[in-house]
Structure formats: C-alpha cells, structure tokens
Amino acid sequence: MYKILVTKELAPKVKLFEVAAPEIAEKAKPGQFIILIIGKTGERIPLTITGYDRKKGTISFVFNEVGKTTKQLGLMEEGECIETITGPLGNSSEIRNFGNVLCIGGGVMIAPMFLQVQALKEAGNKVTTVIGARIKDLLFFEDEMKAHSDKLYVTTDDGSKGYKGLDFLGKILAKEKFDHCVAMGPVVMMKNICEKTKPFGLRTIVTLTPIMVDGMGMCGVCRVTVAGKMKFACVDGPEFDGHAVDFDGLIKRQRLFLPEERLSSLLWEKLGGCTCGGN
Amino acid sequence: MAETKPKPKIQKEAVPIPKQKPEDRRNNFNEVALGYTEKQALAEANRCLQCPKPQCIQGCPVEIEIPAFIKLIREGKFEEAIKKLKDKNSLPAICGRVCPQEEQCQKFCIVGKVGEPVSIGRLERFVADWERAKGVKVSDNSSPKSKKVAIIGAGPAGLTAAADLSKQGHKVVIFEALHLPGGVLVYGIPEFRLPKSIVRAEVDYIEKLGVELKLGYLIGRTHTIPELLKERGFDAVFIGTGAGLPAFMNVPGENLGGIYSANEFLIRVNLMKSYAFPAYDTPIRIGKHVVVIGGGNVAMDSARSALRLGAEQVCIVYRRSREELPARKEEIENAEEEGILCKFLAAPTRFIGDEKGWVKAMECICMELGPPDESGRRRPVPVKGSEFVMDVDTVIVAIGRTPNPIIQSTTEGLAVTKWGTIVTDENGKTSIAGVYAGGDIVTGEATVISAMGAGKKAAKAIHQYLMKT
Numbered sequence: 001m002y003k004i005l006v007t008k009e010l011a012p013k014v015k016l017f018e019v020a021a022p023e024i025a026e027k028a029k030p031g032q033f034i035i036l037i038i039g040k041t042g043e044r045i046p047l048t049i050t051g052y053d054r055k056k057g058t059i060s061f062v063f064n065e066v067g068k069t070t071k072q073l074g075l076m077e078e079g080e081c082i083e084t085i086t087g088p089l090g091n092s093s094e095i096r097n098f099g100n101v102l103c104i105g106g107g108v109m110i111a112p113m114f115l116q117v118q119a120l121k122e123a124g125n126k127v128t129t130v131i132g133a134r135i136k137d138l139l140f141f142e143d144e145m146k147a148h149s150d151k152l153y154v155t156t157d158d159g160s161k162g163y164k165g166l167d168f169l170g171k172i173l174a175k176e177k178f179d180h181c182v183a184m185g186p187v188v189m190m191k192n193i194c195e196k197t198k199p200f201g202l203r204t205i206v207t208l209t210p211i212m213v214d215g216m217g218m219c220g221v222c223r224v225t226v227a228g229k230m231k232f233a234c235v236d237g238p239e240f241d242g243h244a245v246d247f248d249g250l251i252k253r254q255r256l257f258l259p260e261e262r263l264s265s266l267l268w269e270k271l272g273g274c275t276c277g278g279n
Numbered sequence: 280m281a282e283t284k285p286k287p288k289i290q291k292e293a294v295p296i297p298k299q300k301p302e303d304r305r306n307n308f309n310e311v312a313l314g315y316t317e318k319q320a321l322a323e324a325n326r327c328l329q330c331p332k333p334q335c336i337q338g339c340p341v342e343i344e345i346p347a348f349i350k351l352i353r354e355g356k357f358e359e360a361i362k363k364l365k366d367k368n369s370l371p372a373i374c375g376r377v378c379p380q381e382e383q384c385q386k387f388c389i390v391g392k393v394g395e396p397v398s399i400g401r402l403e404r405f406v407a408d409w410e411r412a413k414g415v416k417v418s419d420n421s422s423p424k425s426k427k428v429a430i431i432g433a434g435p436a437g438l439t440a441a442a443d444l445s446k447q448g449h450k451v452v453i454f455e456a457l458h459l460p461g462g463v464l465v466y467g468i469p470e471f472r473l474p475k476s477i478v479r480a481e482v483d484y485i486e487k488l489g490v491e492l493k494l495g496y497l498i499g500r501t502h503t504i505p506e507l508l509k510e511r512g513f514d515a516v517f518i519g520t521g522a523g524l525p526a527f528m529n530v531p532g533e534n535l536g537g538i539y540s541a542n543e544f545l546i547r548v549n550l551m552k553s554y555a556f557p558a559y560d561t562p563i564r565i566g567k568h569v570v571v572i573g574g575g576n577v578a579m580d581s582a583r584s585a586l587r588l589g590a591e592q593v594c595i596v597y598r599r600s601r602e603e604l605p606a607r608k609e610e611i612e613n614a615e616e617e618g619i620l621c622k623f624l625a626a627p628t629r630f631i632g633d634e635k636g637w638v639k640a641m642e643c644i645c646m647e648l649g650p651p652d653e654s655g656r657r658r659p660v661p662v663k664g665s666e667f668v669m670d671v672d673t674v675i676v677a678i679g680r681t682p683n684p685i686i687q688s689t690t691e692g693l694a695v696t697k698w699g700t701i702v703t704d705e706n707g708k709t710s711i712a713g714v715y716a717g718g719d720i721v722t723g724e725a726t727v728i729s730a731m732g733a734g735k736k737a738a739k740a741i742h743q744y745l746m747k748t
C-alpha cells in the first residue's frame with residue numbers, strides 16, 4: 001500500500017500526487033516511470049516520475065484525467081492508499097553537459113520535463129525551455145521553468161498565450177545552434193518537433209508512451225518501430241532517438257482499445273464514480 | 280507343459296476423469312477436468328501394482344515415492360498420503376493438474392505396457408484437493424531464523440525454494456515484479472486448466488511457513504542483487520525469474536492491431552482478468568476469426584481462451600505436422616473436442632491490415648518436412664510458390680519465450696549463455712558466491728515440475744552454503 005501524502009491540481013484535470021514510496025524514491029532518476037494499480041480490479045497504468053525526495057522517501061507524478069483509471073485516481077484524497085506501485089521502470093535519461101540544450105514539454109508532460117530541465121541545468125548546460133498546451137488554462141510550472149532555464153518560450157495550440165503552434169521553433173533553430181534536444185508530450189507534438197529538428201541535424205530524444213501492461217518486457221504490447229527494428233518501449237526505452245521513430249505506427253497502436261476505454265469510462269461514470277477500485 | 284503362475288489381473292483402462300461437457304465448457308472459464316471422487320480415486324489407486332522396483336519414480340523430476348502415496352490412498356489414509364507427497368513436492372495440487380505426466384512419471388509405469396498407465400497425476404490432484412477442502416495444517420515452524428535469503432520471482436521455482444529454505448529455519452523474502460504471486464501459474468496458464476484459487480492456497484501455505492512476500496518489486500530496478508547482498512542484509516539470493524520475453528516472427532505487418540503475443544493475450548485474460556471486463560478494468564478484444572501461431576501448451580491455452588471469449592472460429596497454425604505438436608496430448612484432445620481447428624505445415628509470411636490499422640488477413644506459406652534439426656524434429660521447409668491468404672481479425676503469436684533479461688543486465692559478474700540463460704552448476708550455483716538460480720531462467724522454457732525440482736536442489740545447496748558461512 002502506498003499512501004498519498006499531497007494532492008495538487010496544477011490545471012483543470014491535471015493533478016500532481018506525492019506518495020510515500022521510499023524504496024522507489026531511493027532509486028528513481030529522471031526519465032523513469034512507475035506502474036500503479038489503484039485496487040483489486042484495477043488495470044496497470046504507467047506514469048512518468050516527476051520528482052523524488054530520497055530523504056523523505058516520496059515520489060511524485062502528474063497525470064491527466066483522461067479515462068476511467070486516471071479519473072478514479074483523481075478522486076483519491078490525501079491519506080488514501082494506492083494498492084501497488086512498481087518502479088522505477090525503464091531507462092533513465094542521459095544527463096550530462098551537452099552544451100546548449102533545448103527542452104520541450106507539452107501538456108501533462110511539462111511536469112516530468114521540469115525534472116529534466118533541473119537535472120540538465122545542474123549538469124552545466126545552457127537550457128532553453130519550451131512549454132506548450134492546447135489552451136492557456138492548461139499551462140503550468142511557468143515560473144518554475146523560468147527559474148531553472150536560461151530562456152523560456154510558451155506556446156498554445158490556439159494562440160491564447162505565447163506563440164501559436166510550433167512553427168516558431170523553426171525560427172529559433174535557424175538562429176541558434178543547439179547540441180541536444182529533449183521532447184516530451186503528446187505523440188503528435190513530438191512527431192511535429194522531430195520533423196522540425198531533423199533538417200538541422202539536432203539529435204532529439206523523445207519519450208514514447210504506447211499502451212503498456214506489465215512494463216517489464218513480458219507482453220510486447222508496447223512494441224514500437226525504431227530505425228526499422230521492433231523495440232519494447234518499457235525496457236528498451238521509454239526514451240528513443242526521435243528521428244528514427246515510426247510515430248504513425250505508434251499513434252495507431254495507442255488507439256487499439258479506444259472503444260473499450262470509452263465503455264469503461266462511461267459505465268464507471270454512470271455508476272456514480274467510486275474510488276474503491278474493487279477493494 | 281509346466282503350470283505358469285497366475286499373473287495379477289491388470290485393469291487395462293484408467294478410471295476416466297469427469298469433465299465439463301465440451302459444449303458447456305467452451306462458454307466458461309471454469310475448470311475443465313473436475314477431479315476424481317473418493318470412489319474413483321480408490322478404484323484408480325487399485326490399478327497400481329505396487330511394483331517392488333517401481334519404474335514410475337525415475338520419471339518424476341522430484342522423485343515422489345509414487346507407490347507409497349498410492350498405497351496410502353488405497354488404505355484410505357489421505358492425511359498420510361498428502362504428507363508423503365509434500366515430502367518431495369510442495370505444490371501437489373498444481374503438479375497433479377499441469378505436469379505433462381504422459382512424458383514423465385506415467386511414461387514409465389509398468390501398467391502402461393499393457394494398457395493405460397496408472398493416472399498418477401490425477402491421484403496426486405485428488406489427495407491435494409482433499410487436503411485443501413479440509414483446511415491445510417502447517418507444522419510448527421518456530422525454529423530461530425538464522426540467515427536471510429532473498430528469492431527473486433514467485434514462480435514455481437522461487438516458491439519451492441522459499442518453502443524449503445523457510446522449513447530449514449531461514450528468514451525468506453520473495454521479491455516478485457508483478458502484483459500477484461505465481462509466475463506462469465497466474466499470468467500464463469488459464470483458469471480453466473488451473474484455478475487461481477488453488478495457486479492462492481499454495482501461496483498462502485508458503486506464507487504460513489513464515490515466508491515474506493514483496494509484490495511489485497522488479498529486481499534490477501527497485502533493488503539490484505549486489506544491493507540485496509551488501510546493503511539489505513541478505514546472505515544468499517535465489518534467482519527464479521523465468522522465461523517471459525515473447526518472441527515475434529519478424530514478418531511484415533506484425534505491429535498491426537489485433538495481433539497479440541501469447542503473453543500479452545494471456546496476461547490480459549489471466550492476470551488482469553479481462554474476461555470479466557468491464558468489471559475488471561483491463562480490456563481485451565477478440566474477433567470472429569482467430570488464428571494462433573504455434574503448437575505448444577501456450578498455443579493451446581491461447582486458442583481455448585480465445586474460444587471462451589466468444590470467437591466464432593479458432594484455428595491453430597503450426598509449421599510442422601500433428602505428430603510434432605509439442606503440447607500435451609490431453610490438452611490437444613481437449614482443444615479439439617471444444618472445436619479448435621488446426622492447420623498444419625503452414626507459417627505466416629505477412630499480415631495485411633485495414634485502413635484503421637487492424638489485421639484483416641494473413642498470408643501463409645506451406646511447409647514440408649525436411650531432415651531433422653538440432654532438436655531432433657524434422658525441420659519445416661517452405662514450399663516455393665505455395666502462398667495462400669486467410670481472413671483473420673485476431674492473431675495470437677505463440678512461438679516461444681526467452682529468458683527475462685533485467686537481472687542479467689544489472690548484475691555484474693553473473694555468467695550468462697548466449698541465449699540469455701544464467702549459467703549454473705548442477706546445484707544451481709551461479710558464478711557469484713551466494714547467488715543461485717533455477718527454473719526457466721536457467722533451462723529456458725521447460726515445465727512447472729522441473730522448475731520446482733531446480734528450486735529444491737538450489738534450496739539444499741543454499742542451506743549448505745549458509746551453514747558454512
């Protein structure tokens with residue numbers, strides 16, 4: 001059992017949880033994720049680690065309430081317990097002094113990007129950060145990012161704040177030479193970014209979020225094609241060289257269970273949306 | 280002519296095991312074989328000749344004293360029979376159900392020379408079920424906990440090693456990566472062949488012996504083996520992490536929707552109980568025309584599960600012929616009775632998807648059998664120009680599994696073969712002092728009972744090692 005110590009709403013339907021998980025906190029590194037199960041009848045869902053405090057023995061993660069499990073999780077309160085958390089899973093990010101780095105975080109993934117930004121800054125890099133969301137209300141961590149970056153750009157899909165869309169990236173890339181780029185966010189956004197960085201030969205590391213079940217290499221549902229080869233995102237990733245990723249294949253595989261996910265969410269809401277998860 | 284001594288009368292036919300009818304069972308996940316009644320068990324036990332030199336024992340990887348436990352059944356001493364079984368086998372209810380007995384103990388049974396061999400597995404199951412129904416007693420285990428042993432993986436190998444070491448008086452902690460203990464017994468073998476309540480009961484027994492179970496710990500990530508030994512106070516480690524990495528065929532279209540590895544399919548259905556979706560949250564989608572690629576137990580289990588999830592037609596596609604099918608004979612018969620079809624001597628060459636990225640057809644090529652390969656079975660050779668296309672909407676790939684790799688890549692100094700299995704001596708000792716391994720992680724995919732046998736041997740070696748240090 002893993003006790004929820006702090007809950008915070010960062011934006012509408014975007015929540016941060018801090019939970020007691022001392023053994024995971026001891027080992028966690030930027031770029032890794034956990035898999036949690038709310039209760040006995042629950043599914044296993046992967047979430048990226050957004051922070052850890054080895055002394056306090058806590059980890060945090062930020063999630064978007066998109067379907068049954070994340071909505072149910074969002075209703076849980078401080079003091080309640082999550083049945084199982086496994087982690088840290090996946091490989092950690094490469095953190096070293098690259099020189100001039102560009103960090104791009106979109107949507108809910110702004111949160112784990114903040115962890116990378118801090119680590120990259122600490123490693124001595126010059127850090128330019130971009131945060132983006134669909135609309136301005138969904139942006140968060142702007143001040144925090146500003147405090148840890150040399151430069152911050154803000155973008156929204158609808159232009160309600162900062163730049164509209166990602167086209168401005170082209171101009172930045174033409175003006176300034178970067179040595180390394182990391183991007184985390186919706187797959188479509190990462191695909192878009194990779195198309196922009198490729199002509200400049202800027203190595204771009206992306207975090208892939210296919211459907212997962214076990215998260216330890218046993219089922220193969222998380223398979224993605226990278227440089228023409230089959231990779232399991234949970235053990236070979238989740239970070240990959242974005243210029244070698246088959247994003248269209250990934251987008252299709254992410255939608256495999258869409259009708260079932262909708263049904264599950266709908267039924268749960270109809271039944272009044274309890275948080276017990278079968279306990 | 281000299282008078283010959285009258286031979287003992289041999290009852291040639293085994294007492295059949297009651298089963299759910301095929302037309303019923305194809306619609307549910309309840310256990311197919313129902314188990315002997317007391318009367319049936321007695322009748323079957325009476326078929327045993329109590330050979331002075333019993334041949335059956337050599338076929339059992341843990342050397343159960345088979346005639347002795349059968350004799351106790353005959354005498355109605357079930358309590359003593361279960362004790363006799365548990366001397367050698369801590370999981371009899373499981374082995375009685377899933378051991379490939381026809382290849383092991385029963386293959387050597389003398390009665391088998393003139394008729395059907397004694398149903399040793401069914402008798403084993405009978406006694407174990409009798410004990411569970413009555414409530415399992417645990418003998419007092421209050422000896423001081425002298426040394427601390429970490430067991431990695433709660434499959435049959437790890438559970439057995441844990442039980443034996445705990446009985447020796449050591450403090451044992453099992454670290455299991457998944458959220459439920461049992462290994463393949465819970466995530467692979469379906470409910471209708473091995474009810475999960477039985478696995479749970481066996482695990483409860485092991486916990487009652489004083490073993491601590493830590494679930495959701497992926498060793499290599501949460502802790503590493505050197506950390507367990509140096510920082511967490513363990514004196515020895517047993518690795519029983521199994522062979523859980525799914526193999527794919529590397530043919531075009533394999534990433535299409537509707538194509539599952541057998542592991543994904545079985546994990547969803549068994550471990551996550553998606554047959555009960557949406558009461559359980561993990562979904563599964565099964566189409567009308569399902570094909571399963573492969574011919575082993577895993578393929579049979581996948582095919583029979585698909586049928587129970589509502590597929591109209593399930594067809595096993597195997598690249599060799601019926602004679603080479605590696606699955607247990609009993610399970611092949613069960614599958615056929617339920618209406619599973621087989622297409623032999625064929626292998627997929629490509630999958631064809633619809634506009635949404637779902638598989639809609641599979642192209643195969645016909646095979647013929649050439650000379651035997653390393654495994655001694657005749658090697659299938661593609662027949663040029665024999666490609667054909669089948670309409671399918673769900674594909675389950677069951678062509679084999681390789682060792683779980685995380686331990687090997689995070690434990691410096693651990694000797695590993697080129698296949699990724701861990702190198703050990705005959706007692707399970709690895710290249711690192713105090714670290715032992717056994718089960719599928721050492722042998723590659725094998726059987727429940729061989730994994731248990733390896734767990735037992737390693738437990739003995741670990742105990743000896745601990746007593747010396």
Ligand SMILES: Cc1cc2nc3c(=O)[nH]c(=O)nc-3n(C[C@H](O)[C@H](O)[C@H](O)COP(=O)(O)OP(=O)(O)OC[C@H]3O[C@@H](n4cnc5c(N)ncnc54)[C@H](O)[C@@H]3O)c2cc1C
Pocket residue numbers: 033045046047048049061062063064065066067068069070071108109112208209210211212238254255258261262264265
């Ligand atoms: C390695 C990894 C790290 C992740 N980190 C985070 C994170 O830090 N924060 C976060 O909010 N989410 C993260 N995700 C995605 C998260 O796991 C899913 O949002 C979650 O499983 C949805 O569960 P659900 O039952 O609430 O929704 P579902 O009912 O399963 O899905 C609802 C909707 O979400 C979409 N969806 C489902 N699974 C995914 C997925 N894997 N990625 C993207 N969209 C998906 C579906 O298409 C559907 O429209 C991560 C995924 C992976 C693989």
Ligand SMILES: Cc1cc2nc3c(=O)[nH]c(=O)nc-3n(C[C@H](O)[C@H](O)[C@H](O)COP(=O)(O)OP(=O)(O)OC[C@H]3O[C@@H](n4cnc5c(N)ncnc54)[C@H](O)[C@@H]3O)c2cc1C
Pocket residue numbers: 377378379431432433434435436437454455456457460461462463464467468469496497498499519520521522523545576577580607683685686717718719720724725726727728730
């Ligand atoms: C579908 C199917 C049907 C089968 N049918 C039969 C049958 O009828 N009869 C028969 O005899 N055999 C059968 N087998 C084979 C048999 O199940 C295996 O040989 C046996 O389970 C091997 O036992 P094990 O303990 O070595 O490994 P496993 O049962 O694989 O258990 C290994 C455990 O270790 C855990 N683990 C892995 N890595 C880590 C890590 N790094 N940290 C912590 N935990 C970890 C895994 O989650 C798993 O729980 C079948 C196998 C399958 C897949």
Ligand code: SF4
Pocket residue numbers: 338339340341342343345368374375378380383384385399400403728
């Ligand atoms: S454990 Fe398996 S091989 Fe041994 S006697 Fe029992 S059924 Fe036969």
Ligand code: SF4
Pocket residue numbers: 326327328329330333334335336345346387388389390397399
């Ligand atoms: S070989 Fe057969 S008949 Fe002889 S003791 Fe063993 S089970 Fe009984």
Ligand code: FES
Pocket residue numbers: 211212213214215216217218219220221222223232233234235
């Ligand atoms: S999630 Fe199962 S192999 Fe990656």
